[in-house]
Amino acid sequence: MNQQRLVLWNPYASQAEANMELRAAIQQTPDTGIHELNEQDDLRAFLEKQVDHPLLVIAGGDGTIHKILNQVNASNENFDFAVLPLGTGNDLANATFGNISPWDCWQAITENNLISRKLDVGKVSVDREELYFFNSIGGGISAEFSKNVTKGEKKTLGSLTYLKGSLEVITNPKRFHIKYRLDDGEWNEREIANFFASSSSICGGGLEIAPGAKNNDGMLHFITYRAMNSIDRVFLMTDYLAGRYEENEAVKSEVCNRLEMDSEETLKVSIDGEIKSGRHFQIELFPQALELQIPDLAG
Secondary structure, three states, X not given: OOOOEEEXXXXXXXXXXXXXXXXXXXXXXXXXXXXXXXOOOOHHHHHHOOOOOOEEEXXXXXXXXXXXXXXXOOOOOOOOEEEEEOOXXXXXXXXXXXXXXXXXXXXXXXXXXXXXXXXXXXXXXXXXXXXXXXXXXXXXHHHHHHHHOOHHHHHHHOOHHHHHHHHHHHHOOXXXXXXXXXXXXXXXXXXXXXXXEEOOOEEOOOEEOOOOOOOOOOOEEEEEEEOOOHHHHHHHHHHHHOOOHHHOOOEXXXXXXXXXXXXXXXXXXXXXXXXXXXXXXXXXXXXXXXXXXXXXXXX
């Protein structure tokens, strides 16, 4: 059989257990193989054996996408990539082709009702360790919250997990002193509670952090929340829930292509869900560097 599709299925994704009928249907689909991911996978070596170079369908959430594309190299010309959204937030999928069900997405894939979309890719160096990211980096309180979220909470609360995290960001009084510069500009100093560096408008299960941003517009969006007293945090929480938080004076939104940032203390960051810690960060955006096959909703 000439394998045309290879589904990389993450059994630990929050929606994987609820979609076992879909998994069974995938196994019965002609010209399709399925590979269940595990922590010991050497995907690079595994995929080198795929001589037919099938369409790689990443069945999981943003963390699964992040892990796979960092292992196999997102710009690998031997493969085309598609996404089957099975995660908690599915931010990359939602920002790229909307909130459609895994079944509808799979139907588009099997019917070859797909179009090519090129997306921006970010690269971050955390104390010289380099990783690619495909949606956003959150640093400070949000990363500390993400580190403590269990898989059970994600399955139970779903996207409400991220709303809980957003409220944690707003109400937690912790602060971090950073200095940063955008592109080749001057250094700035700011005392923050949290920051996001994003190629997209949304993170955390659809919460809008950069209204109007597109994940193929070639711009890195840098959003900081300054440290606040308890009264200011209440006002920010009210504005946030009302969808107008960017108007709040505690929020600063800037755009660039490259960002360099130093923190006085070790700062946790969540890179598409992967937690790292460091004090020196270099972030760069590569416009439209990832080609993704997505459902043609107009087709």
